[in-house]
Amino acid sequence: MSRKTQKKNISRKIGKFRGDRRVIGLLALFAALIAAWSWLEAHPEDNPWAPLDLRHPIGMATAGKLAALKDDVELCRVTLERSEVEFRALEGTGNAACERPDRTQLDNYPLAPDTPSVTCPVAAALELWRTKSVAPAAQTIFGSELSRIEHLGAYSCRRLYGREEGAWSEHASANAIDISAFVLTDGTRISVLDDWDEGGDKARFLREVRGGACNVFATVLSPDYNAAHANHFHFDQQGRWSGVCR
Template identity: 60%
Template sequence: MTKPISRWVGPFRIDRRVVLLLVLAAIALAGRAWLEENPQHNPWAPLDLRDPHGMATTAKLIALRDDPQTCRAVLSRSEVAFRALEPAGEGACARTDRTLLGSYPLDPATPPVTCPAAIGLVLWERDVVGPVAERIFSSKIETIQHLGAYSCRRLYGNDDGPWSEHATANAIDIAGFTLADGTRIDVLRDWEGDGPKARFLREVRDGACRSFATVLSPDYNAAHRDHLHLDMNPGWRSVCR
């Protein structure tokens, strides 16, 4: 009886391996097809800002922080209107990447920022600011008030120490929002409390952390009591508070 049994066991083991390989191949093909249908989750798919935010989006945004040319290719691919301006400044305040969005609801007029910061603004307004305003106030965003992007200075205006991301316009400070129905929301005036304006500000602050490397608010320190600081710090240390 041993010999016939061994003849059956051997082929059965081989068949099991074949079946396992076929199952794995089917899973791999299904996974590939799913990634092709969901490029926001596909780490190898080119970033397109028209796709929803997915598992691979943050890593792709990080990869753009020191690659202006690839970043601008993303804007073009995503059909976002922009202009690439000539470099300006010198030394620590040299702005080799000056990207101006063609249409954005900033007030006063939209300033040039780095391309990664421009992408952060596009995603933040589309995926966070607009939807949160609609949900809480049933109104669209009319304008977003800012305090500027470029400022050739060190952190907190110190005479020495690290340079601010504003020195290369890799950051922007947001002071408030005006809705289409006339509602005004001000960071300095409306941050405290638990009313709808305070909830709106906290939600747009938290949502900005998906698109920007660093987000600082009045919860961080007194220097940010009147604005939200958004930047694309290319370093590994990021803060969201």
């Protein structure tokens, strides 16, 4: 029998036995697992086991990692340090519904008129939003850098909409911030109140950064939500798993 005929007969036998099929299946599975793990190693933003780094792109695993920070202030601050975000951990203050055990203040962040202390999860989301949404949108749409982000405040010891009864606002613990406008280095000012319904590049910019916020905050409310938000975006990190983007 020729060598060619022997090889042909052997190839016909492979796969006919249960053991052969199992070995081939296990080898294929092992190869697939190696390929999948290699891909995850190259894409930490999509790897649920990789530590969160705010410098990485926003990926499939980012939302889950951000959610994990909501109940773990130490993990959140370690994440800021790992991401080389400058911040200060301030002493807690307040009491009852307005207690603030987590007061984290970002350094070198372009908020105006000041940089209020917020919860660490809000701080982490603000950093992601600025670097992955606001700054790129300013460059893409206007060809300019971001100069400052104007806000209406973060902490306010009050119930929702200032009511005397009902649920407490996320602002009561500074787990929220209201954003009103953006100023670029070329002097362009983009206001939620003035530009949301005006069309053009400013309206496009506002919708892009609103959409970008929905990737990192638990709650995003805009003028599309109700009249109370006609002049600002409301962002918070309420302890829900799924986000609200309106």
